[in-house]
Amino acid sequence: MIEGQYDVIFRGQIVKSFELSDVKANLVKLFKSTPEAVERLFSGSEVTIRKGLDYAAAMKYQSALRNAGALALIKEVEAEKESPPPIQEIKKTATTSNIDSSNTTPADRRDTTESQSIRASNPEAADDSEGLTMAQVGAQILPPKVYEQRDVDTSDLSLAKAGERILPEKEPEKHAQPSIDHLSLTDN
Incomplete structure (x- = not known):
């Protein structure tokens, strides 16, 4: 299932095979609203129909609007990023080591030290690395783009x-013949 929050956006565009008056009438029925309220949707500006839906619900709204003749877009709501931890916590994480050096090789210690320094320089990576999972081969991991x-x-x-001449035939260009009477060949 696709994670995240999505908004359903309408910009006043309709499906090519529908008439504008039919679309407006369909939207009045769909939203159980007045024609005046539906008319405001066709102002030319971006209007948010629904906010904060999961992806499946947003797709249902988009499909219902399309069946009514209206073209809606789905936009992902960008989640607010958490503020990074204070620098003291980063330094504490970087300097604290729970490696038993007697049972590890130098390469193992280097890999662990590198991962700690990466976590220290990028606190978001430290938080995300604990809950990493792998998707099945061929699984859709991103929502499809909406165009x-x-x-x-x-x-x-x-x-x-195939083989047909695309450009029209051109008449051959006619150039004046240069005068070469004054030229001669000599043996040197």
């Missing part, structure tokens, strides 16, 4: 057949 649908008119474009 805005663009309305691009391609009706004027066509494809040429």
Whole structure:
């Protein structure tokens, strides 16, 4: 399951096959609201429909809006980062060592010392390293990107057949012949 909080955003865009009046009527029914309230959604600015949903609920809202003819986006809410611990705690963690040097090789001690120095320089890494897990091979670990649908008119474009000349034929350029009467060949 995808973790995090998501907002459902609407920018007034509709599905290409729907008419604007039909979409507005569908949204009045969907939200059980008034036409005036739905009209405010089409102001041209970004309107948040729902805030702080889990990913599955946000997808349900997006799907319901799409069925009504409205194109909605899902944005991940950025969680507030915790403040780093005081410097005294970082120094204490870096200097405290619970390594039994009699049973370790120099390489083991170096690896442990390096990991402690990494934790000391990056306290977030120290907090995250204790709860690390691995996903199954091929598992989706990031939410899929949501792209805005663009309305691009391609009706004027066509494809040429293989070997067909694409550019129009050009007439050969005509240049004046240079006069070479004054030139001669001599043996030296």
